[in-house]
Amino acid sequence: MTAFGTLDDVPATSVASVDPVRTARWWRGLAALAERTKDEAAADRILRRLGSIFGLAGVIAGVVEIPEIIDQSRFASLGWTVVVAVLAFGLFPVLAMVSIRRTRATIQAVAAAAAISYLIALAIAPVVYQEMPGHTTSLYLYRVFALGVLAAALAWRPSPAIGYVVVGSVLAALANRAVFPQEDFWSLAGDFARAAGLCALFLWCAIYARAAAARVDRESAIASSRAAAAAGAAARDRERARFAALIHDAVLSTLLDASRAGTESPVLRGQAERTLTQLEAARGSDIEPDLLNAHSAVHFLRAAVHEVNSGIEFTARRWAGFDDLRLPVHTAGTIAAALAEAVRNSLRHATVPGRALRRTVTVTVSAGGIRVVFRDDGAGFDLGKVPADRLGVSVSILGRMRQLAGGAGFVESSPGEGTTVTLVWGGDG
Structure with missing residues (x-):
């Protein structure tokens, strides 16, 4: 026996843990979800995908900031520390989950709640963090304020989202200066400029992505309407051409032969019957070529x-x-x-x-x-x-x-x- 052992050494539960039926059901569910979302409007698809990305970004940022949260909370109440952290990051996992299969209204409602919740965290931060470690230079909420802006970009139209950036940047700068008091006005102005400038870039990207998706929907709807109208017009033209050919080739020919024959003819009678059959078929035809x-x-x-x-x-x-x-x-x-x-x-x-x-x-x-x-x-x-x-x-x-x-x-x-x-x-x- 080698140092790696043999297949017989593997516990039976390890092999049986992969249930093929459950795995197949999972893949079928994933395929059904993909099929259902295929016909969504582009604006809804981009909203869903941005919601998933922004939600995961909030989760990742919350995990990465855990050491900083612990360090900055050494002089604060544990309960209030948890409250601030939950207000700042708690709704982003929810946003990621609802973006998978919930409606547009639900996704935007959760995003709006996450954006407002972040502002509340910034508002109460100066009360919670009254004394900070000497080696810390900025409040962690100030550094990741872009999360709140991304949530606002999903929740609202551009104008309210821009207003959120302005109000939130002022609040973030004030919270940062309240925790790290400096009497220099330019430090406060610098904090505001850094927060607003960085967040404006994120906001522009999100707004542009949603606007591009909405433009795709508009162009797609216009193209579909034009295609349907063109198809209908082409179908009517073909029907007119087919009926005109029938009139020329059958009806007029039959009438001409009847005028020339002058007497009853079996050949003429058969031709007239075939012509009447063709006219009846044309009149009652329900076939739509387009x-x-x-x-x-x-x-x-x-x-x-x-x-x-x-x-x-x-x-x-x-x-x-x-x-x-x-x-x-x-x-x-x-x-x-x-x-x-x-x-x-x-x-x-x-x-x-x-x-x-x-x-x-x-x-x-x-x-x-x-x-x-x-x-x-x-x-x-x-x-x-x-x-x-x-x-x-x-x-x-x-x-x-x-x-x-x-x-x-x-x-x-x-x-x-x-x-x-x-x-x-x-x-x-």
């Missing part, structure tokens, strides 16, 4: 919703292996028109004074079909009391879907309980 796949259909519907209101939350779900959608362009247009009308109705009638409403659209693509659900938590209404002259629901939504081959629409609502509009298409036959 089709949208799952990815294009989702972008088409997202563009229709965000054209009405860009603030509505849009989620797409696709099932790997069962999303072979082939959606005709005219069908996509009908669904988009009904969906846009549902959104407009909600914006007009669902408002509740003094309360912010949540409006969401969820698109689910399955084998050969699509399901679109619009929900709001607004005022709601009694379907039985809708006036006959109110055509938004009965004609513009339900009527459109009833006239669509393979389509159906449903509206669920009650006073005070919000409204749910479901649009379903399962193929033309």
Whole structure:
């Protein structure tokens, strides 16, 4: 036996600890998550990834600063030391976790809480750290203030985030000078300039990344709309050309032969029957040569919703292996028109004074079909009391879907309980 032993020397539990079933389930879950996020808007994807990165950065910074926290807390209360550290770093692990699979609103809410929590830590630091070790030159919270700025960049629009940098830099400089008293004004100004200058760079990077992702979404929506419109126009042109060829080659030819024959002819009768059959087939044809796949259909519907209101939350779900959608362009247009009308109705009638409403659209693509659900938590209404002259629901939504081959629409609502509009298409036959 060698010094390394043999396989027989390895405990059985070490070999059995890798469960192939559990490992396969984990990989399937990871693949499903990747599939679900593939159709997210670029702005949502970059927000999710930046949230994960910034959350991990906060965790790493907290671990790296542990020796400094311990050193600077030798003359402070243990309880207050823990409170300040938790306020500064405690929400960043939460931010990293919610960024994996939670909604955009949840990620931004946690980021806002982390940014505000950091400001609170800076505000109470001068009370906690009244005496510092002689070899220390700056408060650890001052050095990692960029963490709070990164969280603010995720939580808010550029203007509030810039305001956060200014206010936070003043607070960080004051906290640092309160702990390390110096009567020189220029030392305080230098602390502010260093904090604001460094954090402005981080803020610019985060804002630019989010703006670039939003620009990608806008261009993608415009391109999808133009592609769908071009596809529809091309389909109509081809249908006109096909029908014109049929008129020229069959109808006119039959009429010409009939005018020349003058008497009943079996050949002419057969030609006329074939021509009538071709005309009937052309009239009743439901074949649409231009089709949208799952990815294009989702972008088409997202563009229709965000054209009405860009603030509505849009989620797409696709099932790997069962999303072979082939959606005709005219069908996509009908669904988009009904969906846009549902959104407009909600914006007009669902408002509740003094309360912010949540409006969401969820698109689910399955084998050969699509399901679109619009929900709001607004005022709601009694379907039985809708006036006959109110055509938004009965004609513009339900009527459109009833006239669509393979389509159906449903509206669920009650006073005070919000409204749910479901649009379903399962193929033309």
